[in-house]
Amino acid sequence: MSDSDEMGRANEMRRAKEMRPAKEMRRANGMPPADELLQPEMMGSEAEVAFEGALRPKSLAEFVGQHRVRGQLQLLLDAATIQNRTPDHILLAGPPGLGKTTLAMIVAHESGRPLRMSSGPAIQHAGDLAAVLSSLVPGEVLFVDEIHRMARSAEELLYLAMEDFRIDIMVGKGAGATSIPLDLAPFTLVGATTRSGLLPNPLRDRFGFTAHLEFYDADELVHVLRRAAVLLELRVEDAALIEIANRSRGTPRIANRLLRRVRDYALVHGGEATRAVVRSALELYDVDELGLDRLDRAVMMILLTRFNGGPVGLNTLAVSVGEESETIESVVEPFLVRIGLIIRTPRGRMATREGWEHFGMQPRNDIAEQLAHKHRPTGNEGARAGTQQLFGDEL
């Protein structure tokens, strides 16, 4: 492994710690952890960071799916090379685990530029950002993960830096305060965000290109898994890969994580990873055919049995399953909506006909009648609806 790879890995590890999500807080508050296997966020354990690093594609050609974004990025990089200038600033927006960090690394790698990694939560003062910006070497790619979590004062400093490669450093306070302009080396900012709706417009406007990452379809996930299996020197049947892909919630990070569990299972029980092995392994980990975990199923069962399929408010659902409403709203509900098991109505959440069917149950006649008249999102339409609910309506 090269020095820069190693530094990248160390950087990633540090950032994963800084950004450790709500889960840590849940533990600190004495709450039980939600099922972690299917959480799209990075868990931040050393083993997982190393595992992800090993499977990250290094070039656009290796990056699976997201054809439009890949084509757009390729064009942007090629144009910059022809004109011999730094590529435009790039914003990568989309749900966790779809490849934002991977693409940022690819941008640096493909254009042969050094990469500096930072994150919104680590930039809490304008001074933090000034220190990073003033130490960039010409042409460097600066990756700021979770850029929506950067301090407001730093954001303002960034506007000028992005536009003119210049910052004004304030010295002193009150009437005697003066600003000293400082020229920066030209750089490319790559920002990543899971919540682009939270970015202020002036910041969003300063990116030359915004890539919206979409959830992956099953074929693309099979491709991701096949590539990972080769890298892990794992023999897996095609049927087994399809089985894992179908349970991965459209997310490469989850697909890779499930593959790792399957590998463990095959290792312990001996033999090749067949479809039957996948089924047993994922049954052991409580992941069903659609990728629902224990919590998703608990929410669905309560909705179907106790509330007759709804409509019911999110908070009531959360209390009924003993979970925080934030977890239900940000993790469980978007997925259930995306795969069409529930819909959101002005009066609350309702199970769809597919929702009833997946659990082998029948709605009461009057409810079935109602459902027959409701519009049911399918396929990509459903995927978009789920993405929109999570990330605001700008997607």
Ligand SMILES: Nc1ncnc2c1ncn2[C@@H]1O[C@H](COP(=O)(O)OP(=O)(O)OP(=O)(O)O)[C@@H](O)[C@H]1O
């Ligand atoms: N298009 C892809 N092809 C192959 N592997 C991918 C692809 N996208 C993501 N992965 C794999 O999924 C894992 C997670 O991707 P990545 O860390 O880039 O997600 P992210 O969007 O940055 O997530 P987060 O929002 O949590 O930071 C990586 O280990 C990478 O190997």
Ligand SMILES: [Mg+2]
């Ligand atoms: Mg990331």
